[in-house]
Amino acid sequence: MPYAQVTLVQLRGYFYEQVDQNTTFWRTDEVDRILQESVRVFNCLTGFWRGQITIAGGTVAGQHFYNVPSGMTYLLRAEVNQQPLGSSSLWDLDYGQPNWEAESATSGNLPQVFAPAGVNLFAIWPASFAGGESLVVEGVVSAPALTTSGFIDLGQDEVELILDYAEHIAQFKEGGQEFEVSQLLLKEFLKECGERNAMLMQSSKFRTWMGLTDQKKRPMRLPDERVGAR
């Protein structure tokens, strides 16, 4: 069941509270676009909006590749006839099961693994024997398009995060110190996203952008003794 707590108008109002109600420098149309970008980036980083889509027609006998349904940002899991498929990659299949693209399940058995090939395509192995089984994919779906009618499927606890990011990118056009200072908001936003998506914490680049250092906490040698107060 979707959240019914925040509307775009409310979100816009919260944003203006953070920028001193300056509706001249940040026009309503611009704020709506900033908020739309904020929810999209938040969704990419955390996979916040998820959904399940049944692929029309289900499996096809002997077919290994299937299109990811439109509206899905990226795939997380898949199941055939309500049996979960293991997660794999094309590389693993290519080098672990070299003839996989020519292999089909035997009668009475189902495909076992799925492997994303891009955000628009995925493969299953082995291919369905007879076809016609239900094929359901679950994953991150597109962030909601913000409109002035209805609620945004977003909890109150995530609003602050969205607003921090929105405030940061709103400062971009100011440049200078205002923008420089707002970089802290971006770091905090990324850190919070990292807490929701452990995959980000595995990336040294993301850790750097979050302001987390990979340097040794204990130096290899102590600094030289110096005269004076220490």
Added chain:
Amino acid sequence: MTVLNTEVANNVIYRVLENGDANAAFPTLLTTMFTPTEILDSMNRVQQAFLLATGMIVTRTTIAANAGTPKYQMPADSIRPRRLTWQDAGGSIKVLTQVDTWELDNGKPDWPSDAGVPFSWWETTLAQQQIAIAPTPNQIGQINLLYVQLAQPSVSGIAAVVVFAGPNTLPLANYFFVVVKETALGLVAQSLEFGPLLIGGTRYGLFSNIPQDTDAVAWRIYFGLTAVAENQYFRQTRAVVAAAGFTMIINAPGLAGIVPPPILSVPDDWSPYILWGTLAELLSSDGPSFDPVRAQYCKQRYNEGVELANLVLMG
């Protein structure tokens, strides 16, 4: 994919303060610091680079392979092969590993003359859009190709349509226009919307600066009475357009047809990273708009998108 090119362009306008005291309405710009063409061209380049760097959108096709033929042409819209497999006549399929000619020269010295079941592919010393498989196949088969497709670019640089006095069988009215490029792959790119312009009766419209792209087989001008709802089009082959000095004239009703929407080639949620990449390019360009600090920030945000895409696609 539903994000319009103009959505990104309007965001660019806001971020670089080109809107003035009005809502952003690309291609209207407050100053001459950037031109609409620069913004569109930059967006096109960034989109290609993003798709290339991430392999986010892939396309599958097959290439028929002959015994004794090692080299094959890639599809015209391929910007990067991602994965090749060899399928023999019996239906067995094996992945081909990418190698380079140094590896082949030193690891399998007789490879240029050897024939057998291919196990690798290479492109290091070949012309663009060409790949080769090694060893040379000794039987017919099929290469299954997974590749990154060229993104749908926007047509830019077309001079605004000019109205001239002359016969026109179209009813006199205000029309909107969109120029669309047609290649062997179909309708692949389109311009921004022009208009409204009053033509018909004794007034006709002339489009100048139609791009000279050699891959175009024809150009279409969609037009209609309602903005973003052009409902008829006029089509001319590239040869005819070239003979007319890369101009096209609208002086008669067209065929029924609806202009395809100019959308980005990346999924909606990834569109902010195209915006940041575009801003990075624009703010890095020499001149009054040069802003290395913010350009570097934008580049970092673009790189964030590439890194994230690689993380989620890794599984």
